[in-house]
Amino acid sequence: MPIALPEPAEAPLDLPARENAPNDVQRVAHSRRGLRSAWDIVIPVALVLLIGLTFIEALHAGFVDWDDDDLLLAETQYRVLTWQSLGWMFTTTVAGHFQPLTWLSYWLDWQLWNRDAFGFHVTNVTLHIASALTFYFLAQRLLVAATQRRVPAADGPPAASAVAMASGFATVLFALHPLRAESVAWIAERRDVLSGVFFLIATWFYLRFVSSVGAHEKRFSYGGALVCMLLSLLANASAVTLPLVFLVLDLYPLRRKSASKTRGSLRALILEKVPLFAISIAGGVIAIYAQWRQGAMYALAEYGLAERFAQACYGLAFYVWKTVLPTNLGPLYEIPSYHVLLAHMMWWAGGSVLVSLGVIFALRRKAPALFAATLIYLIQITPVLGLLQSGPQLVADRYSYLSCLGIAVLGGGVLLFAMKRASASSGRLLIGLACIALISGLHLATLQQCAYWHSPLSLWHRGLIISPDSTIANASYADALHQAGNLDEAFLYYRRALELNPRNAIATAHLGDLLGEVNEVDQAMSLYRRALELDPKSPGVHAKLAHLLVRQKRVADAVQLLRDRTAENPSDLRSMEFLADLLSSYPDPTVRNPAEAAGLAERLNRQRGGRDGVATMFLATALIEGGKIDQGLAAANRCLHLARVYQNERLEQEVYRRLDAFRQRGLLPTP
Numbered sequence: 035m036p037i038a039l040p041e042p043a044e045a046p047l048d049l050p051a052r053e054n055a056p057n058d059v060q061r062v063a064h065s066r067r068g069l070r071s072a073w074d075i076v077i078p079v080a081l082v083l084l085i086g087l088t089f090i091e092a093l094h095a096g097f098v099d100w101d102d103d104d105l106l107l108a109e110t111q112y113r114v115l116t117w118q119s120l121g122w123m124f125t126t127t128v129a130g131h132f133q134p135l136t137w138l139s140y141w142l143d144w145q146l147w148n149r150d151a152f153g154f155h156v157t158n159v160t161l162h163i164a165s166a167l168t169f170y171f172l173a174q175r176l177l178v179a180a181t182q183r184r185v186p187a188a189d190g191p192p193a194a195s196a197v198a199m200a201s202g203f204a205t206v207l208f209a210l211h212p213l214r215a216e217s218v219a220w221i222a223e224r225r226d227v228l229s230g231v232f233f234l235i236a237t238w239f240y241l242r243f244v245s246s247v248g249a250h251e252k253r254f255s256y257g258g259a260l261v262c263m264l265l266s267l268l269a270n271a272s273a274v275t276l277p278l279v280f281l282v283l284d285l286y287p288l289r290r291k292s293a294s295k296t297r298g299s300l301r302a303l304i305l306e307k308v309p310l311f312a313i314s315i316a317g318g319v320i321a322i323y324a325q326w327r328q329g330a331m332y333a334l335a336e337y338g339l340a341e342r343f344a345q346a347c348y349g350l351a352f353y354v355w356k357t358v359l360p361t362n363l364g365p366l367y368e369i370p371s372y373h374v375l376l377a378h379m380m381w382w383a384g385g386s387v388l389v390s391l392g393v394i395f396a397l398r399r400k401a402p403a404l405f406a407a408t409l410i411y412l413i414q415i416t417p418v419l420g421l422l423q424s425g426p427q428l429v430a431d432r433y434s435y436l437s438c439l440g441i442a443v444l445g446g447g448v449l450l451f452a453m454k455r456a457s458a459s460s461g462r463l464l465i466g467l468a469c470i471a472l473i474s475g476l477h478l479a480t481l482q483q484c485a486y487w488h489s490p491l492s493l494w495h496r497g498l499i500i501s502p503d504s505t506i507a508n509a510s511y512a513d514a515l516h517q518a519g520n521l522d523e524a525f526l527y528y529r530r531a532l533e534l535n536p537r538n539a540i541a542t543a544h545l546g547d548l549l550g551e552v553n554e555v556d557q558a559m560s561l562y563r564r565a566l567e568l569d570p571k572s573p574g575v576h577a578k579l580a581h582l583l584v585r586q587k588r589v590a591d592a593v594q595l596l597r598d599r600t601a602e603n604p605s606d607l608r609s610m611e612f613l614a615d616l617l618s619s620y621p622d623p624t625v626r627n628p629a630e631a632a633g634l635a636e637r638l639n640r641q642r643g644g645r646d647g648v649a650t651m652f653l654a655t656a657l658i659e660g661g662k663i664d665q666g667l668a669a670a671n672r673c674l675h676l677a678r679v680y681q682n683e684r685l686e687q688e689v690y691r692r693l694d695a696f697r698q699r700g701l702l703p704t705p
Contacts, residue, residue: 073198074174078167081202085166085209088477089159091484092219096151099490099513100365101129101222105140106154111643112137113144113680122643127324129222130424135268136225148681154221161227162218166209168234173201173443175241177450180287180403196453203469204446208439210476212360213353215483216431226435229270233436236262236273240280244288264313271321271417272436277310278413286406322422329571330424337423341372344380345420345428351383352429353415357438360479364500365486365493366507369428403447407440414439426506490514505534509541516548524548539569547578555582577608584616589625592616600634610638611648618656619692628660647676647685651692658696667702 097107111122115138123137139157147153177197208214217226236259243255266273284290284303291299325331356363369375391408398405414437420428449469456462486496494511501507512527528545531538546561562579565572576599583592596613599606618631635653639646650673657666670689677686696702 073195074171077198077202078170081166081170081205081209082163084206084473084477085163086159088210088480089162089218089484091481092159092215092487093152093155095155095219095484095487096489097154097221098487098493099517100220100493100510102220105129105222107149110646110680110682112140114645115141116645118644127327130325130328130330131225132271132320132324133225133269135265136228136270139224139228139269151221154224155219158218158221158224158227161224161231162209162214165227165230165234166205168231168238169208169439169442170201170205172234172238172241173204173446174198175238176283176287176443177201177204177446179289180447181450182287182289196450200446200450200453203449204442206473206476207357207445208442210473210480211357211438212363212476212479212483213356213431213434213438215363215480215487216365217435219484219487220432223432225270226272226432229266229272230436232262232266232269233273233276236260236266236276237279237283240283241288244284244290260309260313263310267313267317271317272414274314274318274321274417275413277307277314279410280307280310282406282409282413286402318417325422325424332423341369341375342420342423344375344384345369345423347380347384347387348375349415349419349429349433350387350412353434353438354411354441356431357434357441360476362500363431363483364507365497366426366501366504366510367428367430368426368501368504368506375428403444407444410440411437491518503534505531505538505541508534509538509544512541513544516544521548521552537568539565539572542568543572543575543578550578550582555585558582571603573606574608576606577612580609580612589616589620589622593625604637605641607638607641610634611652614638614649614652614656618652618659626659628656631656632660645676647673647680647682650676651685651689654689655692658701663702 097103105128109128111119111126113119119141123134126137140154143154143157174197177200217223217230239255239258239262243252243259246252246255263273263276266276281303290303322331394401394405394408415433418430418433418437449465452465453462456465486492490510491514494507494514497504497507498511508527508531512524512531515521515524515527525545525548528541528548531541532545535541542561543565546558546565549555549561550558559579559582562575562582565575566579576595580592580596583589583595593613593616596609596616599609600613604610614631614634616625616631617627617634620626632653635649635656639649639653642649650669654666654669654673657663657669659666670693673689674686677683677689693702697704
């Protein structure tokens with residue numbers, strides 16, 4: 035059923051009404067068509083080459099132990115496309131995000147590249163380039179719209195080359211900036227670049243809708259904006275702000291608000307966006323639910339209103355400041371202590387924000403572009419300012435990916451104004467040299483920022499330089515050293531992390547892992563128990579403690595610990611997995627319980643989407659151990675099939691090893 039849309043608002047305030055006269059927005063579209071030139075080929079090609087050369091460092095990066103390992107290496111559901119895996123993609127909230135379209139993109143990467151991180155990075159960079167090209171053409175439309183007047187200026191409209199160069203410059207400010215490195219070089223942040231493509235295409239469709247004349251074209255364009263907004267939300271929740279962004283664009287530079295200044299015109303602009311607002315609200319609710327379900331959101335009791343207000347003030351200043359001066363960027367800016375946050379941070383940031391907003395508001399009529407860019411920035415950044423805080427970060431580079439789009443367009447507008455006012459060739463030369471110097475600086479800074487994402491060691495070494503007193507940065511660097519085999523140095527950084535925050539449950543547990551490796555079992559067990567005291571929900575710690583109990587031959591204690599844990603928390607799949615393994619395959623027959631193990635394996639398989647190879651292996655082991663040979667062999671064959679589909683050679687070898695062990699015991703015939 036076609037969507038009934040209100041007619042565009044009347045002509046702007048400074049335009050005399052004329053019968054059958056085109057409105058401003060349609061005039062903008064006509065002007066845009068007139069400005070098309072060879073520059074629309076030359077500059078996009080140059081942008082593709084420049085962005086590709088800048089983010090080439092990202093292609094050399096691997097997977098980092100900062101969500102990449104949990105999302106892409108440990109998780110297997112996304113690797114095969116079935117109805118079950120699709121259902122999982124559209125319902126899971128792993129890592130606190132609802133991102134089914136992002137999971138589908140990971141599936142495609144896995145088919146093309148398997149475990150090769152290079153291919154995943156190619157996709158990220160390609161998506162970023164697509165966003166940049168879309169933004170280039172958006173910037174052209176917006177800059178042309180901003181320069182439209184009822185009575186043409188004496189010096190005429192801007193030249194096609196000037197608009198194209200200003201749009202290219204705006205695109206560079208957006209796409210070729212060190213703040214973008216995190217979203218592009220971090221595979222786990224695929225949701226940013228994928229959502230960003232559809233966010234920008236939705237905006238393009240909306241501008242097309244505004245400039246359309248025919249009803250059919252308007253419906254098509256509005257539907258395109260609606261669909262692309264939905265796709266953006268299926269990749270990441272950042273598109274929830276789109277209807278408000280469109281409303282700001284209506285006011286400036288599109289100037290769709292009625293000259294009468296009555297509420298009716300503004301109401302019409304809002305009413306035409308009701309379907310967009312409906313999708314936005316639904317997306318926001320789902321995003322909040324995903325964070326809540328994963329336990330990532332901070333309660334008011336542990337993170338009060340004063341702290342949230344201070345964080346919001348700091349965030350408002352941070353992204354603008356780092357856009358202007360992108361130095362000292364790192365992978366994590368941890369929330370500081372209560373006293374630091376509420377002392378100079380809040381007063382310095384809060385004061386500067388209030389003064390800046392006051393000045394911008396006062397200049398709203400003289401500088402409407404600045405006012406509109408500020409409104410869009412505020413709309414885009416508000417959801418991640420910490421008012422609904424999740425995670426330990428005070429701010430994050432990735433949050434600037436879409437929030438600073440308005441600032442980039444504003445930069446292009448400044449260049450366009452400067453080129454128009456520079457009458458002498460020497461003035462244009464100086465402007466050109468300044469732009470080249472700025473672009474070169476951004477290129478080198480972004481190149482370096484991408485290089486930090488090469489490995490966990492390089493990433494967290496940078497993290498420590500930027501945040502030496504961050505307990506998470508110290509613990510993460512210790513994890514990277516531990517993984518690299520440098521146990522002595524890793525021990526020192528774990529200790530440093532715990533000195534900074536003795537209540538860091540993750541660092542406590544990871545130090546236990548290290549001590550367990552060097553056979554300091556008693557100390558390791560003590561640290562695991564301490565980690566559980568600090569955070570009873572610590573992932574995997576019960577299973578690790580059970581492993582140490584087994585090493586001490588206290589298998590009965592390990593089994594009881596795991597039984598209690600799975601009864602208390604059925605979602606602790608690591609504990610359930612280890613318990614199923616013990617009960618199905620432990621050498622001591624007094625420990626084995628095939629019936630209970632089979633039940634656990636089936637529960638584990640169901641919770642993992644019905645195609646989990648490890649759970650199927652435990653089921654096969656339990657069935658054969660319990661004398662159900664035919665059923666067990668059928669489960670083993672299913673497991674081998676899954677191992678081959680998921681290209682899991684270790685699982686395939688383990689299945690064959692277990693079958694050989696059963697043959698040696700006489701439970702299976704020799705082939």
